[in-house]
Amino acid sequence: MIRIPDARIDQLLAEDVPGIDLTTEALGIGERSGRMECFTRQGCVLAGGSVAARVMERLGAAVESRTEDGARLGAGDVFLTVRGTAAQLHMGWKLALNLCDRLSGVATATRAMVDTAHAANPDCQVLTTRKSLPGARDLLTLAVMAGGAWPHRLGLSETVLVFAQHVAFLGGLDGLLARLPAMRAACVEKRILVEAAPDEALVLARGASGRPLVDGIQLDKVPSDELGPLVRELRAIDPRLILIAAGSISEQNAGAHAATGVDGLATTAPLNAAPIDMSVRMHAMGRGARTDEPTDADR
The missing domain is CATH 3.20.20.70 (Aldolase class I)
Incomplete structure (x- = not known):
């Protein structure tokens, strides 16, 4: 186990969220409840899931399920599920995904x-x-x-x-x-x-x-x-x-x-190593809405 202190998690968050999530605030959806699923489109060895979970918890979201680092994943497997407000989920999702896709690339090549x-x-x-x-x-x-x-x-x-x-x-x-x-x-x-x-x-x-x-x-x-x-x-x-x-x-x-x-x-x-192709699905709780958020490679 590698010790990652809370200060390191805060440092990572501060780079991506220096103040507010302007888009979420402007849309007025920050207080709505939702769930986020992180999944992989490629088979890989997972790494970074433990840190990604810490990121989401630091924002106040609740981790419902998480696959351990070092596990082998198949295409389509969900490795992290988080519940929280839209504000919490959107502040953390890109950082969490970036950690997992890049570190999983390293772990898989290793x-x-x-x-x-x-x-x-x-x-x-x-x-x-x-x-x-x-x-x-x-x-x-x-x-x-x-x-x-x-x-x-x-x-x-x-x-x-x-x-x-x-x-x-x-x-x-x-x-x-x-x-x-x-x-x-x-x-x-x-x-x-x-x-x-x-x-x-x-x-x-x-x-x-x-x-x-x-x-x-x-x-x-x-x-x-x-x-x-x-x-x-x-x-x-x-x-x-x-x-x-x-x-x-x-x-x-x-x-x-x-x-x-x-x-x-x-x-x-x-x-x-190149990052693994990973993505997230966002679910708005109680409204039946669902969106698939593409990775940067898809944009």
């Missing part, structure tokens, strides 16, 4: 990659990177976890991961090798991982005394046919090494990379 990777190697985890839209990491993390993956890193304060951009300030690999003992002494409770090219990975794994200088190695953009032999060589040096494949990992090549025996696939691909 689930497809996870299934592909696990079919080749059940022990290989899909790890989504922090190369995502700033300000949306909490929501995207919710989506990738609903899809069965894990976040690679939630922020710079979480793990030690050395990139070539860091090594540039140390004068190259030799400078990094000289610094690693002090880094390990300073970060006594943290694992140390380094992104490295194949030849650098072997140097880091062997170390000065035949023991690895790091806890894990991230192998960037190594083709799967080259990655397999490299993983076997690194495992022979120390089977405890954490090995992550990164760079251009997609659903199409996830299985081949997972089959090499790496522990994880670091990927950005699911975060860029």
Whole structure:
């Protein structure tokens, strides 16, 4: 479960409803009672329904039914039903739907990659990177976890991961090798991982005394046919090494990379998934009226 505080819900609402819903107020329908059903036109893995329900409750509406995030939906399935006034429903419906269609797109793409990777190697985890839209990491993390993956890193304060951009300030690999003992002494409770090219990975794994200088190695953009032999060589040096494949990992090549025996696939691909085609139906209670509200894609 990802903690989404009330202040975050209010922030999302304030962007879309800075003051009043001018259209609903001008029509004079704000106090009328109604019910809203959110449904999908495409099969998908649902994500964002929990946040959408919070949005509607924050506005004072009552959630009658909700499908859990991570559930698989078929075309036509209703995943959220809400009762309230027309003012409450119309203030929240677009935000609720936008959250669900976009986050469900991410969750669906994530689930497809996870299934592909696990079919080749059940022990290989899909790890989504922090190369995502700033300000949306909490929501995207919710989506990738609903899809069965894990976040690679939630922020710079979480793990030690050395990139070539860091090594540039140390004068190259030799400078990094000289610094690693002090880094390990300073970060006594943290694992140390380094992104490295194949030849650098072997140097880091062997170390000065035949023991690895790091806890894990991230192998960037190594083709799967080259990655397999490299993983076997690194495992022979120390089977405890954490090995992550990164760079251009997609659903199409996830299985081949997972089959090499790496522990994880670091990927950005699911975060860029297209939204799912979703919509809402509004019912005016007691009047028999009903309207189908199209999504933006239909307009």
